[in-house]
Amino acid sequence: MKSEQSCLKVTEDLTRHPEQSPAEGVGCVSAEDSFTSSGQSLVAGSSLPRVSCDNLPGVVWHMSRFSWCRRIILNYSHIKIEKGTTKITGTARYAVQQDIGLDPNSNKFGEHVDVTLIEKHGTVKSPQVSFESGCTGCNPLYARPWQGFTAIGEQETKQKDFNRYVPIQNGTKVDVDWGWEMVIKHAGVALDTKITWGDVGARCDNKVAGNRGCVVPAFTPTLYIDYAKRQAAAAMIVEAQQKNLQHWGLRGKGKPLTRLADDKETQKNRDITRPSDWIPPDGLEKGSCDEFPFASTYQSGTKGGVHSGDQCAQLFSWQSPNGDWWVEEWEHKNEIVVAPCIRANTPLIQNTSVGGDLGRFTQDIRLLDADPYWVQVIDTRRGIPTDEETRCHLEQRPNCHRPTNP
Template sequence: MLRSVFVGALTVGLLALGVPAYSQSEPVNDRVSAPSNAEPERFPGGRAGAEKSNCAEAAARHKAAGSTGLYGCITEVSETEARQRSAATGAAAVPLPVNDCTGNENGSWWALRLSQCQIDPDVRYTLRDKDGTIVATALFAIAQQMDLSATSLEWTETDQLVMLEASPKLPALTATWTTKCAATCSPATTAVFSKQPVKVGQLLKKTYKVADVPTKKYDFLDVDYTLNFDAAGATEITPPSTWDAEVRCDDQLSVGNTSGCVVPWFTPTLNISRAQYGSSADMINWAQINLSGHWGLRSSGKPLHRLQSASEQKKNRQAICGTGKFTPDPAVEQDSCDEFPFAGTYESGALNGVDHGNACAQVTSVRKNSTGDLPFDWQTVTPIGTVTGNEKCVRGHIPGPLNSYAGGAYGNFVQTARLADNDGFWLKVTSS
């Protein structure tokens, strides 16, 4: 049964690349590896915690209402101020909330493809009198973690709030935290904390589930958060702090027969193993280093992008490796036509002006050993003829099973990373 499952996964991968299947004597799952998320990625918009300051608005509201009592406002302490405060007070007596963002406590969202989190230790509540003079302050840390699934429209979120410190004159304080999701979410609103009393050292924590009710298109869901504090004896006019997160869900659009959700702004990484894919992996690495496109190479290139259309993939494959355009080399065991960038990407040479594989840089596999283990025997490639470095693709003589295994890895990656059409991804050639 397991063999059948992995053969199916490999077939999807081969179709995604336009790579023909080859027979092999070993289980396919030994060669098709899972994708890598690489390192967590910081949200490109920067810090995502509380508003920088709503004190001016709070003062205006207080004055407009004709109030003469106390009022509060919320600010986000700057990273410089937070460092100065930490240096002055030493190690915090109250520990910060813990989640997968521990170590990145800077108020930004950090993400992998199927999760995102943040820890912001710099949210300050300030109580003022009618003249704006500070009466008391409290410092809070908030933490969030959202765990998604590539095969489910439901995800889990855990939100945490802790008061780190407070001045002696701070009156009793309550916290209200509300999560609102886009129109297709269920529930649309979650009351995380409602007028919840909070004091120094007290950790408030809630785990809850949210699900997307699928539409016939990609659902880009804005998840909005509001946080407010109310002090005993103060006028309740404080503008709440607000921030948001983004999730993308789809029902059988990116991957057939399944539904799931991802972090859309995270760019995942496909690992292609030399130990598993031999000269097919080396051909990719050779192209990333020696050709000017540097396709998928994080350090110097741009991401590759998934091409979902099966018919377009077939056209790309035909242009580079089609009938009459490739002559197998009998010196290469089970020789096949391998190409990079993949036919299943928008970077395919066929979509960038190449109508015959002869226009690609040419390489061939080199036999290193004769053990019967293809990746070990056929580890590397060498160029054929002259290479300018400006070619828009590489075409190689690669043992068929290695070609197929690499195709299966990409197909598996498309599913586990839930890549939509034109979604970007990095590609890293690894040693193991």
């Protein structure tokens, strides 16, 4: 956030060169800003909620994959030189809120802006403001909630909704950046005071699912895998995430997985980690060979340092008397801790179902090549658990009611 007349600089200049100070004084602006990120904006197969600042108090910067809102507080000061010293003779305090709701299935979206004068004091008697929203890559490029300057009374809000769209060619993407400018003026001050801010962007593309759509790429979404439906495959992911030192895709411990969009490269990864002639260790039924990290990520295959499936830690799945599936490491050699990949023989239907979850997730949230995402296993039979609850339920711990391998 940048002000052409920052308060610190104004005070320093006036103190250093009081003879150059205009008799009317000058204005400056300081800003209060913040940032938060929605932790539950994306669940594969669910609706895609938008975030709003309306019910959030104070200073807010809140985002999800398809929307964001921001409320900042602008503190304006009117400063004069009186008897050789700088003095604040008047103030005004504004709240500025912006909400943008993107559409995962359209290149059109809406933008909301409102400006509220919270309070004013002293020599700032009848302030006026102008406001402009700039959006590179958008049509229109600039939008204004009102033309020129307008007066806003104390506790009054001026607001406006804009509709914009981003022209996109087939098979391309467009990066969108916002920038805003607000100018404050009032009687008795020599110069108008301008403040600008931005640092929020979006991306619109026509490269996913054959349609146009827009996202907030700064937000890293989460793919949720339901243990209740994908038991052996889900348990294998938990074992890999919790026990391997890389903690692939595990928020808070590891780094996100990144999508590999090239189908031929994905197949190469699959052929390396689980070749068609794969034979499980003696004593294990063949089932299907499931791998983690997913073949369609840059963490798999040669890009992840894997040149042979023999480098993977080998897990096997088994079904308890109550019907739940679990996985364990074959021969318990603890290779899972440092192995560059994990694979397990799992029921085919569970293996392919996770692949379907990932495919739908990729389209729903418009993952492009190299886009990051987290992976979290949940159990909808118990609600959506915290990470610790998930680990307790899917790892062999006391009081988690996990059965013993018969």
